[in-house]
Amino acid sequence: EAGVAQSPRYKIIEKRQSVAFWCNPISGHATLYWYQQILGQGPKLLIQFQNNGVVDDSQLPKDRFSAERLKGVDSTLKIQPAKLEDSAVYLCASSSTGVRTGELFFGEGSRLTVL
Amino acid sequence: AQRVTQPEKLLSVFKGAPVELKCNYSYSGSPELFWYVQYSRQRLQLLLRHISRESIKGFTADLNKGETSFHLKKPFAQEEDSAMYYCAPPRLGSNYKLTFGKGTLLTVNP
Numbered sequence: 001e002a003g004v005a006q007s008p009r010y011k012i013i014e015k016r017q018s019v020a021f022w023c024n025p026i027s028g029h030a031t032l033y034w035y036q037q038i039l040g041q042g043p044k045l046l047i048q049f050q051n052n053g054v055v056d057d058s059q060l061p062k063d064r065f066s067a068e069r070l071k072g073v074d075s076t077l078k079i080q081p082a083k084l085e086d087s088a089v090y091l092c093a094s095s096s097t098g099v100r101t102g103e104l105f106f107g108e109g110s111r112l113t114v115l
Numbered sequence: 116a117q118r119v120t121q122p123e124k125l126l127s128v129f130k131g132a133p134v135e136l137k138c139n140y141s142y143s144g145s146p147e148l149f150w151y152v153q154y155s156r157q158r159l160q161l162l163l164r165h166i167s168r169e170s171i172k173g174f175t176a177d178l179n180k181g182e183t184s185f186h187l188k189k190p191f192a193q194e195e196d197s198a199m200y201y202c203a204p205p206r207l208g209s210n211y212k213l214t215f216g217k218g219t220l221l222t223v224n225p
Binding site for chain 1: 158159164201214217218
């Protein structure tokens with residue numbers, strides 16, 4: 001079974017530039033999550049999708065962050081404009097629905113450095 | 116507020132020694148709790164969930180409602196256990212999603 005795929009693995013940009021991250025979840029997983037992990041901290045949930053609908057985006061800084069999952073499969077997370085404090089690893093995870101196992105399957109992450 | 120606390124950022128033990136990674140929660144009722152682990156250069160992955168009462172790689176975790184704790188334990192640590200460990204309770208509601216503690220970095224010395 002293929003795991004969660006993310007790209008790019010690394011990205012370096014200057015502040016005020018924009019960046020986009022892509023995620024392909026495990027086939028058949030209806031729930032998709034984006035987490036932000038700042039160095040030395042645990043992952044923080046940014047947004048959760050159920051199929052192509054947003055379930056929770058309460059911690060997403062909507063003035064600069066946006067995410068979409070148009071066809072209920074792949075997802076993109078965009079930051080525009082980036083700030084220094086956005087430097088972090090952006091993790092995508094997916095899980096199947098209807099099973100309260102709570103197991104999330106994570107991608108390898110996209111490491112963003114904002115200079 | 117619903118949250119989980121991992122009081123130790125770093126924990127260092129010698130190989131063969133017992134290890135306990137602490138996790139305290141501030142939920143009411145009977146939360147379902149999980150431990151996730153991230154080995155060096157690997158993805159974050161599920162280690163175990165309390166509801167299944169399983170032992171994975173020699174680790175166990177018991178939910179103590181009286182102390183509101185879900186400590187992760189292993190009687191004899193191995194060097195390959197060195198990793199970052201996260202306690203993860205769900206945010207309550209119909210939509211299942213996990214919030215993570217800040218993590219404890221376990222180092223097992225030879």
